[in-house]
C-alpha cells in the first residue's frame with residue numbers, strides 16, 4: 001500500500017514539478033532578451049527555484065507524510081539510498097535530530113537529481129516551524145527555521161457577554177485578548193462590561209506556510225464603554241512605542257493593573273481582618289487574587305529582584321524594587337520562576353513565579369503587597385503615576401499619526417454596520433430602478 005502510494009505520489013508530483021519548471025524555465029519571449037548581459041544574468045538567477053533553501057531547479061520533489069511505524073530506512077527504501085549511508089546518517093544526526101524521533105503524520109520531502117535514481121536530500125519537519133535537512137551526498141545534517149510572515153488583521157465586535165468570548169468568536173487568540181486587556185487595564189474595567197460595548201482592533205498574526213501559528217502585536221485599538229470612546233493610538237516617543245488616547249495621554253502606567261491574568265480579587269487590603277489560618281484579627285496588608293495553582297504571576301513593573309526565597313509565613317515569594325518609591329511583593333507561590341535571583345532585572349509583565357498556597361494560606365491565591373516609601377499601602381486605592389504624555393515637541397507628529405489612525409478605525413465596520421451598508425446598497429439600486437420606471 002505504502003509503496004504504491006509513494007509511487008503514485010511521486011508520479012503526480014513529478015508531473016506537477018515538471019509543469020512548474022516548464023513555467024519558470026520555459027522559452028524566453030523575445031521582449032525579455034536584451035543586449036545588456038548584466039540584466040540577463042539577473043533574469044537567469046531569478047528563474048532558480050528554491051525549497052528549504054535548496055536550489056531544486058534540477059531536482060525531482062517527492063513530498064509525503066510518515067506512515068505508522070515508518071523509519072528513515074523504510075521511507076528512503078524506494079529512493080535507492082545505500083544502507084551504509086542511512087546507517088551513517090542515523091549515527092551522525094544524533095546531535096542535530098535523532099532519527100528515532102521520526103513520528104507518524106509528520107511531513108517529509110525527498111529530493112532526487114532529475115538525472116539520477118538515488119535521492120540527494122531528505123528533509124523532515126518535526127514541527128510546523130522547523131525542518132531538518134539530511135544531505136545524503138555530503139552527509140551534512142542541519143536544522144533550520146521556516147521564514148515567519150506577519151499578516152495584519154482588522155477586527156471589530158460588539159460585546160454580548162465578555163471580552164474574551166466575544167473576541168474569541170471573531171477568531172482572535174487569547175494572546176491578543178490579553179494584550180488588549182492589559183492595554184486598557186487602567187481605563188476600562190473589563191469585569192463590568194455592558195452589552196453593546198464595542199471594540200475595534202488592528203493586530204498582527206504570525207504565519208508559517210500560510211498557517212497561523214501565533215499572535216503578533218496589537219497595532220491600534222478602540223474600545224467603547226457605555227458610549228465613552230477609548231482610543232489606543234501608537235506613537236514612538238523617547239525611542240519607546242506606547243499607546244496614547246486622543247488627547248495624547250499615555251495609556252501605560254508605571255505598573256500593570258493585574259499581577260495575574262483572568263482573576264478576581266478575593267480579599268482586599270484591610271487593617272482589621274479575621275485571619276483564616278491564624279483565627280484571629282490581624283491586618284491584611286495585601287490584595288489577594290484567587291487563581292488556579294500554576295497560574296503565571298507577572299511583575300507589575302520594571303525593576304530589580306531583591307528577594308526570591310521561602311519563609312514559613314510567606315511561602316515562596318519574590319520582592320521587586322521598582323524605584324526609590326515603590327516595591328512590590330508576591331507571596332504563596334507554588335514555584336518561583338526558574339533562575340530568578342536577587343539582583344536580577346525584570347521587565348513589566350515578565351513571569352516571576354506561579355500561583356500556589358505555600359506558607360500561611362488556605363488555598364491557591366496570590367497575595368500581592370505594594371510598598372510605598374517602605375510602608376505597605378492599599379494597592380487598589382493608590383494613585384499610580386501615568387507614563388509621560390505626548391511632549392509638546394512631538395505634538396504635531398502625534399496629531400498626524402492620530403488622524404491616520406482615526407481614519408483606519410473609521411474604515412473598520414462593526415458586524416451589524418457592514419450588513420446595514422450592504423442592505424442600503426441593495427435597497428438603493430431598487431429605488432433607482434423604480435424611479436426610472438416611473439420617469
Ligand SMILES: [Zn+2]
Nearest residue numbers: 286287288367
Ligand atoms: Zn493576602
